[in-house]
Amino acid sequence: MNWGDRAMERRTVLKLVAAGVLPGSSGLVQIACTQRDYRPEFFSVADLDLLDALTEVILPADDHSPGARAAKVARYIDVTVADSAPGMQERWLEGLRAVSERAEDLFGRGFVECDLAQQDELVAEMARNEGSAESDLERFFALVKRSAIEGYYTSRIGIHEDLGYAGNTAIDEFPGCTHTEHA
Numbered sequence: 001m002n003w004g005d006r007a008m009e010r011r012t013v014l015k016l017v018a019a020g021v022l023p024g025s026s027g028l029v030q031i032a033c034t035q036r037d038y039r040p041e042f043f044s045v046a047d048l049d050l051l052d053a054l055t056e057v058i059l060p061a062d063d064h065s066p067g068a069r070a071a072k073v074a075r076y077i078d079v080t081v082a083d084s085a086p087g088m089q090e091r092w093l094e095g096l097r098a099v100s101e102r103a104e105d106l107f108g109r110g111f112v113e114c115d116l117a118q119q120d121e122l123v124a125e126m127a128r129n130e131g132s133a134e135s136d137l138e139r140f141f142a143l144v145k146r147s148a149i150e151g152y153y154t155s156r157i158g159i160h161e162d163l164g165y166a167g168n169t170a171i172d173e174f175p176g177c178t179h180t181e182h183a
Contacts, residue, residue: 040078042078042079042081042089042092043092043096046112047093047096048075050096050110050111050112051074051077052068052069052073054111054119054123054144055069055073055074055077055151056069057123058123059148059149064162065158070157072155073147073148073152074151076151077148077151080147094136094140095136095139095140095144098137098140099122102125103122106118126138126140126141127145130142
């Protein structure tokens, strides 16, 4: 976040948001406190459902940890986009429209109504030129993927269940390397 010439560190922003000082904190508090009764702050319910399905394809549940849906990544994106500049908000809306239109073109139904194989196919198409996006849909993929990763790895599920972070805990010993070639 940048106010004038003063850049604010991410950690400071998160502390201020959590304390309720910065805009958007009501949404973050809402996410933390009322998981069942979430009301979107920016997206429509249909857009949020699409975003939920899209981020789950990008970060699916597996036998190691839950996916983006369980981590409420779509809600994280909703809160961050709600506090974004109007140009960024429009990019998100245009991107979701493009995903919906492409799903209709390919499969005759919306992305949410597509089966997992169809959703995977469309996301693979979006990611095809990830390093050098050529279309609006490919550029939107980069945006949604980055936001999905941020949302996932700042969630309890991403930090604790996927990464295995135990917090500030004391370690009794440091066993060192166990590779025989390093002994």
